[in-house]
Amino acid sequence: MRELKLMKGNEAIAEAAIRCGVDGYFGYPITPQSEVMETLMDQAPWKTTGMVVLQAESEIASINMVYGGAGCGKRVMTSSSSPGISLMQEGITYLAGSELPCVVVNVVRGGPGLGTIQPAQSDYFQSVKGGGHGDYKLITLAPASVQEMADFVELAFDLAFKYRNPALILSDGVIGQMMEKVELGEYKPRWTNEYIEENYPWATMGKKNRERNIITSVQLEPSVQEAFNHKLQKKYRECEENEVRxxxxxxxxxxxxxxxxxxxxxxxxxxxxxxxxxxxxxxxxxxxxxxxxxxxxxxxxxxxxxxxxxxxxxxxxxxxxxxxxxxxxxxxxxxxxxxxxxxxxxxxxxxxxxxxxxx
Amino acid sequence: MSEINSIISPENIVYQKTPLLTDATMHYCPGCSHGTVHKLLAEVLEDLGLQETAIGVAPVGCSVLLYNYIDIDWQEAAHGRAPAVATGIKRLLPDKVVFSYQGDGDLAAIGTAETIHACNRGENIVIIFINNGIYGMTGGQMAPTTLPGMKAATCPQGRDVSHDGMPIKISDLLAQLPGTCYVTRQAVHTPANVRKTKKALRKAFENQMANKGTSLIEVVATCNSGWKMSPVQSNQWMEENMFPMYPLGDLKDE
Amino acid sequence: MAKAKGAIVVDTKACKGCGVCVTACPTKVIELAAEVNGKGYHYAYMANPDSCIGCANCGIVCPDTCITVYRAKADATA
The missing domain is CATH 3.40.50.920 (Rossmann fold)
Structure with a gap:
């Protein structure tokens, strides 16, 4: 049953994640988005949907935990704000380079450096022009309401899995902190391991009745790396053709x-x-x-x-x-x-x- | 000669390559300890019947291509992040057997935070730690575990502890954490040591299957190219120089 | 009791001639060849086959897992 609630954008992200069957969240506190993990910890979804929620030792660890879970075909996500997202750039380029789907939420604050905890939109370049090293793109969604904060979680996962690429929800301190009426989706079951093995055969779930799966972004042979980059670019052109909103x-x-x-x-x-x-x-x-x-x-x-x-x-x-x-x-x-x-x-x-x- | 030919027949095999090792020729230098540890790892996974449930996390360093050699599912981690990646895998797939394989730079320098916190949370994983006191892949630079006075590309006059500090005995630190159930230091330069290391690896994976927490196997190893010695000389040098700083044996077994 | 009879087969193409097996052998069976293999390594070979007891020490320490070890069953060599 769909439910109407008054809540903060950050809380909506967490609620939506539980309801749309997300498998895992790994994060580290930073203003102005700490309510995402606080809400998850308060809801304790591991007791209900089985969703894993873990406070990591840093944003670097968070994004690499996401990498590990994503490599298993699980729907995993993290959230942070600008300085923390900067720390995650290494992990994000590895995710893109290994073609792993995941969702990253950036509730942007002012920079550069430690900057301010007040809202800003100064991470646009970082989000859409690269951020990390190498030729990759992030599917970047920009919500303008608490409703969209909730709705874009599932949309971001759908796009991430469709294109085997990380997706970013680029919000800001205004949307994250403000309270609005939001219509929350129904609870959907998490994917089973069998469903993942059938639909995402690249996932590492143990080598059984198939060749071994290797999640990696290392291609020491330049011709292989070039061919892989062409494949990425082709995927990005398809995304540009189909996903503009x-x-x-x-x-x-x-x-x-x-x-x-x-x-x-x-x-x-x-x-x-x-x-x-x-x-x-x-x-x-x-x-x-x-x-x-x-x-x-x-x-x-x-x-x-x-x-x-x-x-x-x-x-x-x-x-x-x-x-x-x-x-x-x-x-x-x-x-x-x-x-x-x-x-x-x-x-x-x-x-x-x-x-x-x-x- | 005919007698030898009669001995060389399948029913007389007492030692052969485990089928979990792929046919790929390892890229390591002659005598490199990595090959021996890879083999033991494959043998233990085979002995425990874990081929279909194991997910390994390969590091950055010489063993970056480890996934080419053992026929199981793998994820390649960024430098130092293997314990975080392994945490993500194990938390999402608690029924699978998850391990990381890391060198000294990976585990004890750039990935110190990930290592300490994975161990402190008692992540139910196995961490295999190869300590050869040098960065092999990038050309023999100083590692966090390089011995005092030991020469490396970034300390060509030898490690000056007044400038670079003392080597870090990270396994001793990790043994202090309540999350670790088993911390041991082994070597693979003699048949007896190889057998001990295999037993330690077996115990580590059995710990994971029994949900006991983090097991860490440090293998004090050689890097004969980085050390600029022959493989046999390296083994001797390791006994004389590495073992006094990194004595072999169990640091914790609960 | 008669001494066990063993033998080894070295994958000479894969051998990198590190010599770790030579030191590990308790009966001095193995030496490095004067010739080199396709990669330029002086590969290991059974120089004194009669001394091999099939203990598998060489195989165990070989980093490239290129030694298969055989040991005749006790009744066959008694």
Whole structure:
């Protein structure tokens, strides 16, 4: 039975994980996402669904525990915030290089360094451009509500297993900490070992009636490594073709476009209303997948609008991808407060006026 | 000669390669202890009937390609992370038999935290630790276990303890933790030592099957290329120099 | 009691000539060949076959598991 609850975004992640049959969570406390593990420990799902929850000694250990579980075909996840996600980059590139599905949640805070515990969106580059070493991509989902925090857990696992690749839920301190009404899904049973062996024959579950399975990212022979990288790239192109997700708000007659994700997109919804009340026809395009990025849809608007404003709580990261999509057809500017500060809807409208309307 | 030919017949075999070892030629240098320990590991897994339930975690270091040599399921871990990877596997598949195989740099330098905490939680796994006092794969650099005065590529004048500290006796540290049930230090340079190490490995896997906690088998080993000696000289040098710092025997057996 | 009779077969292609078996042999059966194998190693061989007692020490210490050891049954050699 679906259930309606008032809860924090971080709590919703944990609730959704238990309900959609996740097998394991490994994590390490860090603000502003500690409620994820706290909620899991409080719910004690090992007594009900059999889900494993373990507090590791570090984010490095967490992500490598995830690697071990993922290698067994289990649905395992971790969560952290920016500095902790930096520590996990080694594990994430090994997961991608070994083609292991898993879910990582980043409830972003301001950086660089230890930074601030306040919300930010300054981990965009780290999320969609690499983060760790080597040519790999993370399927990156950006929730803009507590409901999406819950819904994206299962979606992220589905995509991760479909493409045998880690998936990232890129949230921020606003979505993680705020409370909203959320409709929680029904409890689904965890996959059985037999189901995993049948559907994910690469999983290491003990060599029985088959050749041995080896989970690895080592290919010492350059030709083999190159061929493997081609295979990865082919997979990424398929993902780009099939998995782009975005939402449009009042774009039909728009002369200007806000491009914003996550909490910035929520702020921009209000900015659209303020701008329209002033007679400025502006719409909002909200990328839901940051990778694969809605390049084609943004390019489509490049032929329709007079300019775009990429609104992010960073010094300007996603704006580069918006510009690449637009190919110079219209001006693309960036606006955003950062370092833990959050822009107001009014500030966004003012930026639109100053950067695009008054030129 | 005809007498020999009559002896060489299948019914007279007293020692042969276990079928759990693959036909791949090991990439190790002549006389490398890794090969001997791999063989013992394969033999013990075969003796205990664990081929279908064992999942091994290979390290980064010379034994990075260990998964090519033993015919079971494997995961390759990042440098030092094998105990965390093994933790993930064992927690998700508690009915499987899980072990990590790690060198001194992997276990006692870059992976110290993962090692100590896996042992402290008493993860029900086996950790096989090869201590040859040097980084073999990267070309013979100083390891956390390099002996005082011992020469290596990054301490060409010999390890200066005033500069680099003393070698870490990590097994002694791990034996202090309540999560470990069995910590032993063995070697594989003589037939008698090989037999003892095999017994220790067997006990470690039996501990896991009995849910007793973490078992750690340290094997004091040679790296004749890194040490720049012949395999036979290395064995002698190990007895004279390594064993006084790393004495063989059980450190804990509960 | 008669001395046990043994023999070994070395996979000379796989042998790396480390010589660990030579030292492990209690009856000095094994030596390294003057010739080399395809990899350039002086492989181990049974230089004194009559002395082999089939104790398997050589096989046990061989890092490359390239020695198979045979021992004649007691009644066959009595």
């Amino acid at each position: 975005y939402e449009e708000y009042m774009c039909e007659d728009a002369e200007y476009l806000f491009v914003a994700y996550g909490s910035s997109a929520r702020i921009c919804q209000k900015s659209v209303e303020i701008a329209r009340s002033k007679g400025i026809k502006v719409g909002l395009l909200r990328p839901i997948t940051l990778w694969p990025f809605p390049t084609k849809q943004i390019a489509h608007y490049a032929d329709k609008v007079k300019g775009m404003l990429s609104v992010e709580m960073s010094a300007g990261q996603m704006v580069e991808d918006v510009r690449l999509s637009v190919c110079g057809k219209v001006p693309v500017e960036h606006y955003g407060r950062f370092g833990g500060a959050i822009h107001s809807p009014g500030e966004v409208v003012e930026a639109l006026e100053n950067k695009l309307l008054k030129v």
